[in-house]
Amino acid sequence: MRMNIESKKRDVALVVDDSPETLRLLTDALDGAGMTVMVALDGAAAIRIIDQITPDIVLLDAVMPGIDGFETCRRLKRDAGLANVPVIFMTGLADTEHIVRGLEAGGVDYVTKPIVIEEMLARIRVHLGNARLTQSARAALDVSGRFLFAVDRQGKLLWATPQAQKLLSDHHGAQADDFVLPPSLLQWLEQAKARGSSKSPAVSLPDNPQLRLYYMGETAPNEFLLRLSRESGSALPPEFTSELGLTTREGEVLAWLSKGKTNRDIAQILGLSPRTVDKHLEQIYAKLGVENRTAAAAIAANATRRNS
Secondary structure (H helix, E strand, O other): OOEOOOOOOOOEEEEEOOOHHHHHHHHHHHHHOOOEEEEEOOHHHHHHHHOOEOOOEEEEEOOOOOOOHHHHHHHHHOOHHHOOOOEEEEEOOOOHHHHHHHHHOOOOEEEEOOOOHHHHHHHHHHHHHHHHHHHHHHHHHHHHOOOEEEEOOOOEEEEEOHHHHHHHHHHHOOOHHHOEOOHHHHHHHHHHHHHOHHHOOOEEEOOEEEEEEEEEEEEEOOEEEEEEEEOOOOOOOHHHHHHOOOOHHHHHHHHHHHOOOOHHHHHHHHOOOHHHHHHHHHHHHHHHOOOOHHHHHHHHHHHHHHOO
16 A cells, blocks of 8 residues: 655655666755655556655656656556656657657656756756645645546546545446546537636536536646536526526526525535625625525525426
């Protein structure tokens, strides 16, 4: 079982290279920079090491006998627990084709040999800092109770907040870690990436129309943030929403309000923050010309009866 080193003060770097000279050069430099260094001579050895200990960063030679660096990186990134560990490729190959291969395999950076130690250390500091920011943001999302998860370009789950993980498990009928976007949602994701989060419409999961999926943007190379929302029965009739000048989201908030839900309930149902719900309600009250939730709920209830 792989162990995370929680109490360590030194960052852990795994250097994977079949060149003893490169290993010695990097080991001395990283140790001098205050890091703990592990070494592997090939991809298979690297995978065995990472099965036991999760490093903070991986420096990976692209061209090695046996499992090359590209395939090694792909195998490592299949593990959701390693999705946030930065991988820097090292190689004498500077062709665009190899750079693209490294990034597509899950690498965050690419340096060519001979390695310039000062440059390598600077890149390591940047990528370790970015990884820590991502981990901190993810921890904050977990605490906030949002229904968020991230997938890679192939639609495979990278991580999920506990709330989204439960929804995915309930929907998928298996472990959420096995979740992969079906082809129709992969096509939607490609379109959403091209349009951007503000212009991308939500989509229902094919076999569960109660669950709606929203594209939130690209949070890291090959990491796309999505939001789940359980929205069955949560919308006013579209024609009524349009007549009042409400957005679709405002119509959803008003519909749940008319069902007696509190602001916090609405936030949890729609995967929003309570503050965002408050802002939507301010807009709703202004558009309806009312001053409180009771009057707004009465208008929504009347609309529902007229269109039922």
